[in-house]
Amino acid sequence: MAVSRRQLIAAGGAAFGTLLAPRLAGGIFADAAPLAADTAPDLPAPAxxxxxxxxxxxxxxxxxxxxxxxxxxxxxxxxxxxxxxxxxxxxxxxxxxxDCEETLMRYAATHFRFALSPQDFARAIALDVPARPLDPTLTTTTGKPVSLGDIQADLLADYTALAARSGPIPMDNPALLSLKSKLLFAYNAIDASYDADVSCRWIIRLFSGLSHEQLAALAKDSNLWHLGQGIRQDMWTTPAQRPGRAGLVACPALTALxxxxxxxxxxxxxxxxxxxxxxxxxxxxxxxxxxxxxxxxxxxxxxxxxxxxxxxxxxxxxxxxxxxxxxxxxxxxxxxxxxxxxxxxxxxxxxxxxxxxxxxxxxxxxxxxxxxxxxxxxxxxxxxxxxxxxxxxxxxxxxxxxxxxxxxxxxxxxRPSERAIKLGEDTPRLLADKA
The missing domain is CATH 3.40.50.1000 (HAD superfamily/HAD-like)
Incomplete structure (x- = not known):
């Protein structure tokens, strides 16, 4: 399992439509009301x-x-x-x-809203990535070490299959589920294994081929959708019928903005x-x-x-x-x-x-x-x-x-305090266990 250093650990809550209201009900995975696209949040009058x-x-x-x-x-x-x-x-x-860019990546993957040809996608996911092996702790669901080359080959196969389709892609499409799991795994693995500038550009290149207007529309769609969601952490797992070369991988995907x-x-x-x-x-x-x-x-x-x-x-x-x-x-x-x-x-x-x-x-x-x-x-x-x-x-x-x-x-x-409350916890703490 790979987790990015930029992994979203922020949680959900009131969607800042009318200053901190409405509140969530029913625990940390409760739904929150969406922020209306035509409603600017109300701030206090200038003091x-x-x-x-x-x-x-x-x-x-x-x-x-x-x-x-x-x-x-x-x-x-x-x-x-x-x-x-x-x-x-x-x-x-x-x-x-x-993190609005990481949520955008997951949103685009879920809805397959990419503009690259398969050939350009292959170049995008390999460009500037070092030839060094991934962190050996990054493994498949069965504990097998993962090769970035194998992940890239599987991503290209999934992307090519999806790009050849016309019309909406069912959410349970095996190629889509495989692409989602391995795209997130690859990003997190690159982020964990190489210098930060590599992953910064890697995630951005996924959106290549979009115009300014297309990218802005996609980003706003993602922002609004995520603002309307309650917190949930899903596990994106490769379907058993599509192991590819790398095998089955699983990554936690936290919905929160x-x-x-x-x-x-x-x-x-x-x-x-x-x-x-x-x-x-x-x-x-x-x-x-x-x-x-x-x-x-x-x-x-x-x-x-x-x-x-x-x-x-x-x-x-x-x-x-x-x-x-x-x-x-x-x-x-x-x-x-x-x-x-x-x-x-x-x-x-x-x-x-x-x-x-x-x-x-x-x-x-x-x-x-x-x-x-x-x-x-x-x-x-x-x-x-x-x-x-x-x-x-x-x-x-x-x-x-x-x-x-x-x-x-x-x-x-x-919180009106220096102390924070971690996701899934209820006790405030001042610092990490190990700084």
Whole structure:
């Protein structure tokens, strides 16, 4: 079984249509009402002096961020509109609960909404993938080691069979079920076995051949569908009648995507108070922009302020090659992108950086000008676990560099605490068992 480092561990909850209502009923797998496509989420009326709506902020975090806005915004005697301060946000699992690109991959696979020819699909799933073996712990359902070459051959066979069909494909079609299981397995295996930039581009290339308009429509369809679903974790398993060369594999597929009104309100307040807001994401820039700039989803950010992975668009369609002169915006690549787009031009770094994972560690620590780094607490280990431990150690400080914000993964909603509740649990915790 393979699990991605970007695995969705955010949970469902109220779908941010009328600020935190309606609530789920019936436990963590209960259904949630969908967000209507023509209904923008209701945010509080603008408050004076850059006050943030209390919502479900940890009170201490809200106080520090209001102080930051007072010190750096238009109400400060030192504010210079020619040198506007700015804040940077990761997108997936920071501005939202969930990962909009991974959910898009699963949505497209479920409905077979791809545009590549079988020949181009074969190239897309092999391009830039190292020849090194996969992590040996990634096995079939019977414990057999898996070869990436075998997985790729099975994917091509399934894709070719499905592409040759006309009309809707039944959800129980063996080739479709096989494609879903092995596509998710391949993505998670590549993500776990190689450098992060490999999986970042691998997942994006699956959408090659789509025009800007087609990709935006597909992404919005996926967003709206997922926002209307309750949490559930399914197991995507290869059907016994279609083992292929690799054999049968199984991967957990978590359905979960939620909006975060606290972030939308924070971003609106920052902008209202003269502090620019930017997003720097490891997902395809165009996919994030569908979410971040659409007023239906409540964030309504300027398109030019969305930074992410960039690709070529030959003939107006998403290509297989990366855009020249732009880094893969993951880990240190986020810092390089922020320098290229903002810090080097303005001469200073962001006053606030918000993130949730080790992919954000570099940008949360790289800039001396950053007053606060807000960590959406998912109780993760690795580098973000180290930062979370520093934030926990600074909880009583009057001038903390790092802030922890709790979230309940069973609802996708924030908690008025630094402590988080993991999916399937009910006890709040401050840190991962092992940072």
């Amino acid at each position: 004076a002096h850059g006050d943030l709506a209390p919502l479900k902020w940890a009170p201490r975090n809200r106080a520090f961020l209001q102080r930051l806005i007072a010190n750096y915004g238009i109400g400060s005697p030192h504010y210079n509109p020619a040198q506007k301060p700015y804040a940077v946000f990761d997108w997936d699992n920071t501005c939202i609960a969930g 939620r909006l975060t009104p606290e972030i939308a309100d924070l971003q609106a307040t920052l902008r209202r108070c003269g502090i620019d807001v930017f997003v720097c994401s490891a997902s395809l820039e165009d996919v994030v922009a569908v979410f971040a700039t659409d007023p239906d989803f409540g964030y309504n950010l300027p398109r030019e302020n969305i930074l992410g992975v960039r690709m070529t668009w030959p003939g107006g369609k998403l290509g297989l090659e990366p855009a020249a002169g732009w880094p893969v915006t993951v880990k240190a690549g986020k810092v390089r992108a922020l320098h290229a787009a903002l810090a080097d031009k303005r001469g200073y770094g962001p006053v606030l950086v918000c993130g949730d994972s080790s992919g954000d560690y570099a940008m949360m620590t790289a800039f001396a000008d950053t007053r606060h780094a807000l960590i959406v607490n998912r109780c993760l280990g690795g580098e973000i676990g180290q930062l979370s431990a520093r934030a926990a150690a600074q909880i009583d400080d009057k001038h903390p560099r790092f802030l922890l914000q709790g979230r309940n993964e069973n609802t996708g909603e924030w």
